[in-house]
Amino acid sequence: MSVTIKDIARAAGVSYSTVSKALRNSPLVKEPTRKHIKKIADQLGYQPNAAARSLVSKKSHTIGIVWPTIERAAHSSLITSMNNRLEQLSYTSLISINEMEFAINVFNRYRVDAVLVFDDGSNQGLSPSKVPVVSYGIAESSPFVPTVDVQRRKAIYLAAEYLHSIGHTKISYFGVMDTPDVMQREKAKGFDLAVEKFKLEAFPTLHVPVSSLESYEGYLAAKKLMQQEVKPTAIISSSHDLTKGILRAFQELNVSVPEDMSFISYDTIPEVNELEVPISTVGVPLEIITEKLTEALMDVVVEHDSKENIIYLEPGLSLRNSCKPFT
Numbered sequence: 001m002s003v004t005i006k007d008i009a010r011a012a013g014v015s016y017s018t019v020s021k022a023l024r025n026s027p028l029v030k031e032p033t034r035k036h037i038k039k040i041a042d043q044l045g046y047q048p049n050a051a052a053r054s055l056v057s058k059k060s061h062t063i064g065i066v067w068p069t070i071e072r073a074a075h076s077s078l079i080t081s082m083n084n085r086l087e088q089l090s091y092t093s094l095i096s097i098n099e100m101e102f103a104i105n106v107f108n109r110y111r112v113d114a115v116l117v118f119d120d121g122s123n124q125g126l127s128p129s130k131v132p133v134v135s136y137g138i139a140e141s142s143p144f145v146p147t148v149d150v151q152r153r154k155a156i157y158l159a160a161e162y163l164h165s166i167g168h169t170k171i172s173y174f175g176v177m178d179t180p181d182v183m184q185r186e187k188a189k190g191f192d193l194a195v196e197k198f199k200l201e202a203f204p205t206l207h208v209p210v211s212s213l214e215s216y217e218g219y220l221a222a223k224k225l226m227q228q229e230v231k232p233t234a235i236i237s238s239s240h241d242l243t244k245g246i247l248r249a250f251q252e253l254n255v256s257v258p259e260d261m262s263f264i265s266y267d268t269i270p271e272v273n274e275l276e277v278p279i280s281t282v283g284v285p286l287e288i289i290t291e292k293l294t295e296a297l298m299d300v301v302v303e304h305d306s307k308e309n310i311i312y313l314e315p316g317l318s319l320r321n322s323c324k325p326f327t
Contacts, residue, residue: 218245
């Protein structure tokens, strides 16, 4: 026989309503009482009845997430962080790596409370949805839904601006150039703006194009770069995975960071601490992105509307020992 809230109330010596509030993390229940009730619930093996809860609240307490991949480090870190945060709020995440239109249709059938989409602009606009949608992407790509925009263009510009400020004028940018992915185009635009603003040198490997942001692409591109007669004094990488590949190539070629090459990488994620070389990063910290996406989702679930339709997050530069002044 399954354990009920009444069983927990009897064992804890409190009312049925107190147990109900405690299991929903209500601020009306004092912290010691809440912990006591949750401990007893765990001991008794209590499992909440999701179906019953949905009938009462008219909510499924699930969030659908449409994600491009979980193979890249930045995507994996953010989806893990989002899942953990939603779990703290008593929500279940349903993750799909299918095409956006198909995934949104499926989530509508499952009657999720909201859908979070990773919108790189390649889907020609968001599909119609009966449930509210929040976008993680570029504001201009999804003007009709609440969008969290981490200002990728500004982030890469900041990286180039800093390198220029310490004397570098010959900087190579590693990134995907010819792509429908607006996120990658925004990064490249940020670099080009800096080239124009600071009159950086236009040399053959000013742009180092890669076909994807995978580690091996970075490895091959770095190997090719270091075979060129004219080399940069600094590099900006447009993803953590590319950075891993570039550093692997540098290790094989005995190129030292920052003695031989200054280096800044996009993606401010915990995995950067696992690199053998302490690399400076640019972007919005993972915990801030997670918090703002969660807030936007809770706004549309509870209020059926967002307090802000576009939420711009401010990128910053985290300096480690990978940049050396060029004199």
